[in-house]
Amino acid sequence: MATRIEACGVSAYxxxxxxxxxxxxxxxxxSVTALIGPSGCGKSTFxxxxxxxxxVLPGAHVEGQLLLxxxxxxxxxxxxxxxxxxxxxxxxxxxxxPTMSIYDNVVAGLKLNGVKRKPALxxxxxxxxxxxxxxxEVRDRLSRPGAGLSGGQQQRLCIARAIAVEPQVLLMDEPCxxxxxxxxxxxxxxxxxxxxxxTIVIVTHNMQQAARVxxxxxxxxxxxxxxxxxxxxxxxxxxxxxxxxxxxxxxxITGRFG
Amino acid sequence: xSLQTPLQSRRVIAxxxxxxxxxxxFLLALIPLVSVAWTLVSKGLQRxxxxxxxTSMNNIGAFDDxxxxxxxxxxxxxxxxxxxxxxxxxxxxxxxxxxxYGSGWFAQAIRFFVDVMTGIPSIxxxxxxxxxxxxxxxxxxxxxxxxxxxxxxxxxxxxLMLPTIVRSTEEMLRLVPAALREGAYALxxxxxxxxxxxxxxxxxxxxxxxxxxxxxRACGETAPVLLVAGGNxxxxxxxxxxxxxxxxxxxxxxxxxxxxxxxxxxWAAALxxxxxxxxxxxxxxxxxxxxxxxx
Numbered sequence: 001m002a003t004r005i006e007a008c009g010v011s012a013y014x015x016x017x018x019x020x021x022x023x024x025x026x027x028x029x030x031s032v033t034a035l036i037g038p039s040g041c042g043k044s045t046f047x048x049x050x051x052x053x054x055x056v057l058p059g060a061h062v063e064g065q066l067l068l069x070x071x072x073x074x075x076x077x078x079x080x081x082x083x084x085x086x087x088x089x090x091x092x093x094x095x096x097x098p099t100m101s102i103y104d105n106v107v108a109g110l111k112l113n114g115v116k117r118k119p120a121l122x123x124x125x126x127x128x129x130x131x132x133x134x135x136x137e138v139r140d141r142l143s144r145p146g147a148g149l150s151g152g153q154q155q156r157l158c159i160a161r162a163i164a165v166e167p168q169v170l171l172m173d174e175p176c177x178x179x180x181x182x183x184x185x186x187x188x189x190x191x192x193x194x195x196x197x198x199t200i201v202i203v204t205h206n207m208q209q210a211a212r213v214x215x216x217x218x219x220x221x222x223x224x225x226x227x228x229x230x231x232x233x234x235x236x237x238x239x240x241x242x243x244x245x246x247x248x249x250x251x252x253i254t255g256r257f258g
Numbered sequence: 259x260s261l262q263t264p265l266q267s268r269r270v271i272a273x274x275x276x277x278x279x280x281x282x283x284f285l286l287a288l289i290p291l292v293s294v295a296w297t298l299v300s301k302g303l304q305r306x307x308x309x310x311x312x313t314s315m316n317n318i319g320a321f322d323d324x325x326x327x328x329x330x331x332x333x334x335x336x337x338x339x340x341x342x343x344x345x346x347x348x349x350x351x352x353x354x355x356x357x358x359y360g361s362g363w364f365a366q367a368i369r370f371f372v373d374v375m376t377g378i379p380s381i382x383x384x385x386x387x388x389x390x391x392x393x394x395x396x397x398x399x400x401x402x403x404x405x406x407x408x409x410x411x412x413x414x415x416x417x418l419m420l421p422t423i424v425r426s427t428e429e430m431l432r433l434v435p436a437a438l439r440e441g442a443y444a445l446x447x448x449x450x451x452x453x454x455x456x457x458x459x460x461x462x463x464x465x466x467x468x469x470x471x472x473x474x475r476a477c478g479e480t481a482p483v484l485l486v487a488g489g490n491x492x493x494x495x496x497x498x499x500x501x502x503x504x505x506x507x508x509x510x511x512x513x514x515x516x517x518x519x520x521x522x523x524x525w526a527a528a529l530x531x532x533x534x535x536x537x538x539x540x541x542x543x544x545x546x547x548x549x550x551x552x553x
Contacts, residue, residue: 083446085446091437091441097441099460165445
């Protein structure tokens with residue numbers, strides 16, 4: 001299962017500060033969409049608006065419509081936890097729960113949402129770890145602490161944790177920025193496999209990574225500090241990186257940013 | 259330029275001096291600690307035996323060489339236990355409210371009054387419970403007689419323990435990284451469940467340490483117990499009715515008696531109190547660490 005995401009005029013605020021201005025884009029199912037742009041351009045904020053994590057911060061709120069298969073997730077009758085179960089998220093720094101074992105980390109989302117049967121949990125744990133390419137490395141130490149793994153393994157553990165709840169969309173906020181090149185490669189391979197089942201949105205500072213893993217790319221930018229970030233250009237990745245329509249996009253990807 | 263620093267260089271000399279200074283300060287700080295511990299153990303062991311631990315002072319005069327602190331141990335355990343039962347849920351829930359839910363003037367007001375409470379002298383807490391509970395509330399149910407009891411002492415100790423527990427729990431909850439909370443929210447776990455299953459377990463060792471500090475402080479308080487539990491040379495197992503003693507009150511009483519046998523009883527009770535608090539702290543720490551992952 002995978003889901004189309006349509007953002008219609010999405011603006012996000014931190015208190016009275018407008019961080020992104022009227023972003024409109026359609027994210028296709030079963031594809032990888034990369035969001036690139038300079039620091040502070042609002043790409044992470046936009047990503048966090050997609051699963052309503054933006055509003056967790058005090059004073060933060062979102063305006064506009066965000067449709068998940070046609071259903072507005074910001075409608076006031078929508079249950080936030082249901083949205084987040086449907087749209088998983090992987091963070092910049094691996095954040096396994098330190099008091100839980102590898103096993104408990106993977107099934108945390110299921111267990112704490114009411115799945116009690118041990119066989120079902122065992123099954124989901126193995127399936128998620130296999131899909132996250134971590135099963136072979138941890139199969140005989142599932143009861144050890146999740147925080148004892150290496151950084152790259154921890155990040156794959158967090159991916160396993162996110163996909164164990166069977167979401168339809170996977171959001172990744174610079175998932176490789178704290179990892180070494182080999183772990184990065186492992187995660188990128190994983191993204192390629194996962195896109196057969198999930199709609200994936202990835203924020204990255206690494207343009208080679210965006211070019212390698214994504215099908216479509218969105219370029220965000222700001223005019224100057226204090227202004228809201230905007231979506232400048234959104235197109236097929238091959239077109240963005242070879243023949244962008246906008247001068248600003250070209251300047252950014254060729255390193256002549258200004 | 260040579261990479262080897264000459265031994266007489268200013269840096270090396272300054273380093274040596276700082277090292278000597280720090281060790282000297284450490285030894286200096288150790289002197290009172292060792293002195294207290296040594297005095298307590300050497301004088302306390304004179305009378306610390308089965309008789310002391312399991313007899314009371316009932317019908318034993320000041321100039322008698324027997325007698326013990328059983329009644330006081332029972333009193334301390336019951337009063338501190340009741341105070342812990344009252345303050346731990348209240349304090350931990352209060353801290354959770356302040357950190358996780360409270361925003362705006364109400365949480366600010368609570369924080370302010372917790373800070374104010376931290377500074378309440380124990381005698382004032384005792385007077386408060388005496389004036390409110392012992393002399394006003396209990397006489398209504400008691401044919402007009404004031405209700406001195408171990409429970410009243412527990413109430414006074416609660417007033418002292420509550421701010422300590424709220425503040426220490428608050429600090430520990432704030433130390434839990436926001437990334438863990440976000441990780442749980444992103445899995446669709448509701449906020450309350452995130453707090454119960456992710457935030458509290460992560461902060462638990464620190465929370466337990468804070469609680470044990472509060473308990474240790476409460477066990478050592480004398481004034482409130484004297485005021486509202488009154489003291490009692492006999493054993494009283496019922497904390498809700500009648501006078502009770504406590505270890506610190508027992509020490510206070512025995513230390514003030516002009517008898518050659520009383521000081522030994524006071525020292526033995528002081529040692530008992532320290533060992534009791536130490537045992538409770540160790541037990542609580544072990545329980546908090548009884549995590550399958552710590553093996």
